[in-house]
Amino acid sequence: MSALIIFTLLLLLMLTGMPISIALGLTVLTFLFTMTSVPIEAVALKLFTGIEKFEIMAIPFFILAGNFLTHGGVAKRMIHFASSMVGHWYGGLGLAGVLACALFAAVSGSSPATVVAIGSILLPAMVKAGFPKSFGAGVITTSGGLGILIPPSIVMVMYAVATNSSVGALFMAGVIPGLLLAGFLGFTTWFRARKYDYPRQPKADFTVRLKAFRDSVWGLLLIVVVMGGIYTGIFTPTEAAAMSAVYAFVVAVFVYKDMGLKDVPKVLLNSASMSAMLLYIITNAVMFSFIMTNEQIPQALAEWMLAQGMGPIVFLLAVNVLLLAAGNFMEPSSITLIFAPILFPMAIKLGIDPIHFGILMVVNMEVGMCHPPVGLNLYVASGITKMGITELTVAVWPWLLTMLVFLALVTYWPAMSLWLPRAMGMM
Amino acid sequence: MKWLDRLEEMFITLLIAAATLVIFAAVVHRYVSGLPLGAVQDALLKIHMNWAQELCIILFVWMAKFGAAYGVRQGIHVGVDVLVNRLAPANRRIMTIVALSAGVLFTGIVAVLGARMVWENGLAYAALTGLGMDTGSHYEGPTTPDLEWPTWAVYMAVPLGSSLMCFRFLQVLVNFIRTGDLPHHDHGHVAGLDEPEPFPVVEQKP
Numbered sequence: 275m276s277a278l279i280i281f282t283l284l285l286l287l288m289l290t291g292m293p294i295s296i297a298l299g300l301t302v303l304t305f306l307f308t309m310t311s312v313p314i315e316a317v318a319l320k321l322f323t324g325i326e327k328f329e330i331m332a333i334p335f336f337i338l339a340g341n342f343l344t345h346g347g348v349a350k351r352m353i354h355f356a357s358s359m360v361g362h363w364y365g366g367l368g369l370a371g372v373l374a375c376a377l378f379a380a381v382s383g384s385s386p387a388t389v390v391a392i393g394s395i396l397l398p399a400m401v402k403a404g405f406p407k408s409f410g411a412g413v414i415t416t417s418g419g420l421g422i423l424i425p426p427s428i429v430m431v432m433y434a435v436a437t438n439s440s441v442g443a444l445f446m447a448g449v450i451p452g453l454l455l456a457g458f459l460g461f462t463t464w465f466r467a468r469k470y471d472y473p474r475q476p477k478a479d480f481t482v483r484l485k486a487f488r489d490s491v492w493g494l495l496l497i498v499v500v501m502g503g504i505y506t507g508i509f510t511p512t513e514a515a516a517m518s519a520v521y522a523f524v525v526a527v528f529v530y531k532d533m534g535l536k537d538v539p540k541v542l543l544n545s546a547s548m549s550a551m552l553l554y555i556i557t558n559a560v561m562f563s564f565i566m567t568n569e570q571i572p573q574a575l576a577e578w579m580l581a582q583g584m585g586p587i588v589f590l591l592a593v594n595v596l597l598l599a600a601g602n603f604m605e606p607s608s609i610t611l612i613f614a615p616i617l618f619p620m621a622i623k624l625g626i627d628p629i630h631f632g633i634l635m636v637v638n639m640e641v642g643m644c645h646p647p648v649g650l651n652l653y654v655a656s657g658i659t660k661m662g663i664t665e666l667t668v669a670v671w672p673w674l675l676t677m678l679v680f681l682a683l684v685t686y687w688p689a690m691s692l693w694l695p696r697a698m699g700m701m
Numbered sequence: 702m703k704w705l706d707r708l709e710e711m712f713i714t715l716l717i718a719a720a721t722l723v724i725f726a727a728v729v730h731r732y733v734s735g736l737p738l739g740a741v742q743d744a745l746l747k748i749h750m751n752w753a754q755e756l757c758i759i760l761f762v763w764m765a766k767f768g769a770a771y772g773v774r775q776g777i778h779v780g781v782d783v784l785v786n787r788l789a790p791a792n793r794r795i796m797t798i799v800a801l802s803a804g805v806l807f808t809g810i811v812a813v814l815g816a817r818m819v820w821e822n823g824l825a826y827a828a829l830t831g832l833g834m835d836t837g838s839h840y841e842g843p844t845t846p847d848l849e850w851p852t853w854a855v856y857m858a859v860p861l862g863s864s865l866m867c868f869r870f871l872q873v874l875v876n877f878i879r880t881g882d883l884p885h886h887d888h889g890h891v892a893g894l895d896e897p898e899p900f901p902v903v904e905q906k907p
Binding site: 287288289290291292293294295296297299300303314315318319321322325326327328331334335338344345346347349350353354367384386387389390391394395396398399400402403473475476508509512513516517519520532533537539542543545546547548549550551553554557602603604605608647648650654657 | 710713716717720721724725728732754757762764765766767768769771772775779780782783784785796797799800801803804806807808810811814815817818859888889890891892893894895899900901902903
């Protein structure tokens with residue numbers, strides 16, 4: 275009963291358009307003041323201690339690192355590298371778009387920024403080369419989402435925080451699905467390009483490739499710093515994030531010289547405000563999940579589910595449907611923070627691996643970013659292509675369908691996510 | 702109010718920079734003090750940096766509370782706008798006012814709750830002792846584990862930050878009622894995209 279009240283209240287508050295963090299907070303307060311015996315002090319304490327975990331602090335550091343490298347110059351270098359490698363195949367520039375998006379998204383950590391950065395440079399070039407505009411828009415909008423699956427990923431840190439999972443293992447688990455999804459999207463691009471005989475670029479020779487690689491490698495090394503540092507045990511994930519922020523600063527200011535020292539305070543301020551927004555959602559989501567746990571809601575749901583005789587297969591299907599539906603209203607970090615604590619106990623009861631479940635959630639978020647009504651990627655893509663949302667939705671569908679096929683694969687083939695972290699002894 | 706804006710911006714910029722440097726220094730220190738460097742190593746081993754994590758957390762908590770207030774005037778706090786965007790302008794205006802008032806209400810309550818909490822957990826004791834008055838039933842309050850700072854000082858971030866956030870929500874609300882404008886944050890902003898040089902491609906002959 276209380277579960278119903280809590281969720282109805284949360285939904286009503288959210289629909290007014292108030293920030294999700296405020297909606298979560300007000301739900302908790304209303305519930306506390308009116309119908310529970312939990313002392314208000316216990317919850318007030320959560321306001322202070324909710325984000326006092328060192329693991330959470332990886333989020334501001336990763337955002338900072340990403341913001342230093344979220345720059346047109348970095349995007350251009352990655353596009354050059356990508357197109358020198360795959361530009362001569364069918365759908366050359368489109369394939370280059372998938373690869374450049376995957377690289378840039380992993381480094382910058384922001385899907386919408388990836389769509390804008392890669393899209394603004396590559397889309398005009400694709401149109402000039404003779405591709406239809408919708409083809410390029412479809413490729414960039416969907417590939418831009420790869421960043422939350424390829425580590426370092428902020429959404430994964432959030433999942434780890436919400437469920438007490440290992441950040442390192444999640445990052446490692448994201449590698450193979452990330453590469454595979456990039457491959458899937460690339461295949462769809464190649465297939466359609468071949469079918470409609472879209473133009474190809476001349477094959478780049480070795481020296482061009484080497485130069486393009488040398489230019490872009492500084493940005494890509496960020497991934498190596500993070501993954502290598504965590505895997506070898508030199509850093510904890512949070513330390514790796516801090517080191518990657520310092521590394522990104524050095525690369526942006528002294529190696530690439532895309533920005534001067536005078537631009538640094540601006541980057542710091544933007545990163546601080548973005549991080550503060552996410553940390554604010556986390557604080558309130560922690561209070562929310564505290565109330566939920568206190569009312570035994572996840573446990574009750576888990577028992578209800580077992581009583582219905584729901585097995586892992588049906589459960590995972592239901593989770594996918596639920597998360598895809600939620601993806602229609604909210605952005606990835608809020609969905610993860612609200613749903614992970616509720617769904618996690620059920621998943622554990624059914625013997626689903628926590629890391630596999632995390633990857634599944636992340637892939638769901640990715641699909642959600644690319645379809646209407648709230649897909650953020652779709653909106654920013656609409657901004658740079660001057661195409662309407664409806665028109666873009668049509669443009670996106672081949673790749674969206676590919677992502678859904680991939681989602682089914684991730685859901686029912688745990689080994690894809692779990693093989694690498696297991697082989698590396700991280701779980 | 703320009704001075705408050707500037708102060709707020711400078712404060713959170715410094716906090717995130719400081720937190721990054723602290724963790725960077727701690728990692729470098731740990732690594733270098735593991736190298737065989739003779740006297741240098743001995744000197745480094747004498748420095749303890751086990752407080753770095755705690756300081757980093759404190760810096761980020763302060764950054765989070767004040768950054769959230771800054772975010773209100775930047776319009777960075779995202780909500781669900783699917784329904785609101787479909788309403789007629791007049792109704793949408795009412796909804797927006799309701800949503801902003803909810804922000805004022807929540808941050809206001811948190812500021813009060815936070816202030817009470819801080820007062821009872823050591824601020825009262827510190828203030829009364831400082832004034833040479835009888836502390837009554839107030840106790841000294843706990844300290845943080847590594848730095849041994851009084852927790853009430855650390856937790857001041859909540860009432861102060863939330864009060865500022867409440868004030869920012871009020872500002873945005875008043876401004877909305879007067880002008881109908883809302884701050885809007887562009888999540889897809891990327892610097893360095895305005896250079897004229899286009900990406901070179903081979904054009905297809907028609």
